[in-house]
Amino acid sequence: MKLLESLRFAFQALTGFRLRSILMVLAMSIGVASVMILTGIGEGARGYVSGQFASLGTHMLIVIPGRTETGGAGAAFTVPDTPRDLTLDDAIALRRSAHVSMVAPVVLGSGLVSAKGRERDIPILGSTRELFTIRHWELSQGTALPEGDLQRDTPVCVLGSKVRKELFGADPVLGEWLRVGDRRMRIIGVLRPGGMSVGVDVDDVVLVPVATAQALFNSPSLFRIMVSATRRESIEPARRFVRDTLRERHQGEEDVTVITQDAVLATFDQILGALTLAVGGIGAISLVVAGILVMNVMLVAVSQRTAEIGLLKALGARRSGILQLFLYEAVLLCLLGAVVGTLVGQAGVWALASTYPQVPVATPLWAWIAGVSVAVVTGVLFGVLPARRAADLDPVTALSRR
């Protein structure tokens, strides 16, 4: 029997038992589709996190007050309980390196903000114009925070898009006054809506100059300092420079933590990569379950078609020919399942991607290949047993049944 004829015969058998075949294809396609969708979500999460970090600027160092390093019992005596605060002077000192392109000190707090009789409690972020560049924030109206002397307290502010809408509605805001805490500030700009940007909702914030924020909260300490290195290669020298400069300024005490974007990103990448594998594995289990289903159904098919197998033998089919027929049937089932599963999976991925446009959901190629090949291998593996049973049937007994 020729290959093509065997395939055709197997295919005819599939279409001959339509309901059974459809159910099998369904089971298989659920397996394949779940592998695709689950890995797609995993990859999407990874892409999303990477994207978020990229929006922070990939050459970035974040300086946080306090030392987050576990030490032995000896170390506990040397590390002070309360770390020294980061100050504006620290931030200014960090500008003095060829490896550093931008420095943005950040003060974070919250306060009552009111305008036109409406009042809200909103996070208030004190920083500089550099932060807009580092974080790739764009303005829908007006200008960013003023450049120049960091120490200057200027009563101006930039609003997040949500704040603007809630306090002013559709009214024009540029040049209007906003009461922040016990001070009045002139509105000079509105941020373009941008969703979440690690930690702070940029839509729901009021931005003021850093010195203004310090005055507002009556505290000279900074929440953190964002430092942008000039190039990717200068991240390490910049990090050393930051550490050394601050140690010098803090009387030889290394009391800050410097996080590089790369390290954080790599960690997240690793975690989310593992997550993708894990959910992909869960999908693969459903594929194996589908494989066992295929085996069951093929076994039933063999006993249902005992007479047919006996007949084929009587007509001169070889043992190997019958083995082939049933194996092809199982593999065809699984292939069909893989094709349908791919379509369903891609449709699911597409639906997810259009529901959550900010998450780049996409099935990685390896998952696609793995899903389809696991489906086919499953077909072969779980098809062998039923096919062998068919091939080994005794034609006399097979034909003696009606």
Added chain:
Amino acid sequence: MIRLEGIDRIFQVGDQQVHALSQVDLEVGTGEYISIMGPSGSGKSTLLNLLGLLDRPTSGRYFLNDQDVSGLDDARQAYTRRRYIGFVFQFFHLVPRLTAAGNVELPLILDGVAPAERHERVKTSLAEVGLADRAHHRPDQLSGGQRQRVAIARATIMRPQLLLADEPTGNLDQASGADVLKVLEALSDQGIALMVVTHDANIGARAHRAIRMVDGRIVSDRAQ
């Protein structure tokens, strides 16, 4: 054409040994028309299965065209069945999802015949059994007699030398049984050796040679 020498076939049923055939010797010439009769369990079907290479003798030798075929391997046996032997069964054994033409085509597919030639031969073969207009009907759309004639077309499309029929009319009414028998006899006239196992004395009497079996032995074998 066929020579059986001292054929024994012993089945193990539980701890008992059943002699389905004992010391059977038989010669069959080209184009003979033979009926095999006997009570249930006398070994008629076992003999037919052995002749059709579906079963192997426990001992003894089977010569087909002077070649010992009792010890062939699976592939050679399958080849011999395909080329030299045709089967007709009491319950037709048509593949339900295939059309009449599809069923008749099966042996040709198994033999690797090209599609164009297959098509022609199937057409001729169906016409010979008077079913040219039923080629595209599935078995469940055919009457019993028509189904058996499809089965005969399938059994003879490879032009076998030996046609083995196990109760070919056992599942048919009188009229279609007679039709089927006529078709079979016409084939026998064309030089195919026909061996029919039957319970029906009328059919047995129509054959040119009658074999009677009891308890796995041939008790009478005469021309008529």
